[in-house]
Amino acid sequence: MxxxxxxxxxxxxxxxxxxxxxxxxxxxxxxxxxxxxxxxxxxxxxxxxxxxxxxxxLAVVRQPRPGMGELLDSSARGAVLQAMRDYTPAEVGHGGVLWTRASVKALIKLVCGVSMTEQGVGKWLRRHGFTPQRPAR
Missing domain, CATH: 1.10.10 (Arc Repressor Mutant, subunit A)
Known part of the structure; x- marks a missing residue:
C-alpha cells in the first residue's frame, strides 16, 4: 500500500x-x-x-510536529559549516584530523551554544550533504 x-x-x-x-x-x-x-x-x-x-x-497531508525542525538557524548553520571548512577538529580542541559526530557536536556547542545528540548531529550532517567516509588505506 x-x-x-x-x-x-x-x-x-x-x-x-x-x-x-x-x-x-x-x-x-x-x-x-x-x-x-x-x-x-x-x-x-x-x-x-x-x-x-x-x-x-481521504489522504491527509501530514504536517511536521510542532517544535520539530532545525535547531540551528541559517546564520548558525553557515557559521558551523564555515568553521568545519576552515579548521580541523584538533585546531578547535578535539583530537583527530577528521570531523566526527562527536567533534561536530562539540563544535556546534562551541559556535552556537546549542546542545545536540550525536544521532541528531548525524542526521543534521546527512541533511546538509555530508556522508560517512572510509579512510583510505
Whole structure:
C-alpha cells in the first residue's frame, strides 16, 4: 500500500469500504484477499469510515510536529559549516584530523551554544550533504 501515491491509497480505501458496505464482500478476510491488502488494514479503514464517514478515508497531508525542525538557524548553520571548512577538529580542541559526530557536536556547542545528540548531529550532517567516509588505506 505504501508504494501507492496518497491519492491512490485513498481510492483503494474507498473501494474496499464500498465493497463492504454494498455486501459485495462479507468479511474483512474476503476484502483483504480481493484487494490485496491486510485484514488489519481493512478493519482499520472500516472502523474509520464508521466513525468519520468518507472524509476519514481521504489522504491527509501530514504536517511536521510542532517544535520539530532545525535547531540551528541559517546564520548558525553557515557559521558551523564555515568553521568545519576552515579548521580541523584538533585546531578547535578535539583530537583527530577528521570531523566526527562527536567533534561536530562539540563544535556546534562551541559556535552556537546549542546542545545536540550525536544521532541528531548525524542526521543534521546527512541533511546538509555530508556522508560517512572510509579512510583510505
Amino acid at each position: 505504501r508504494r501507492l501515491a496518497p491519492a491512490a491509497q485513498a481510492d483503494l480505501r474507498l473501494r474496499v469500504v464500498a465493497a463492504l458496505e454494498s455486501g459485495q464482500v462479507k468479511t474483512y478476510g474476503q476484502a483483504a484477499e480481493l484487494f490485496g491488502v491486510s485484514e488489519r488494514s481493512v478493519g482499520t479503514w472500516w472502523r474509520a469510515f464508521r466513525a468519520g464517514g468518507r472524509q476519514a478515508l
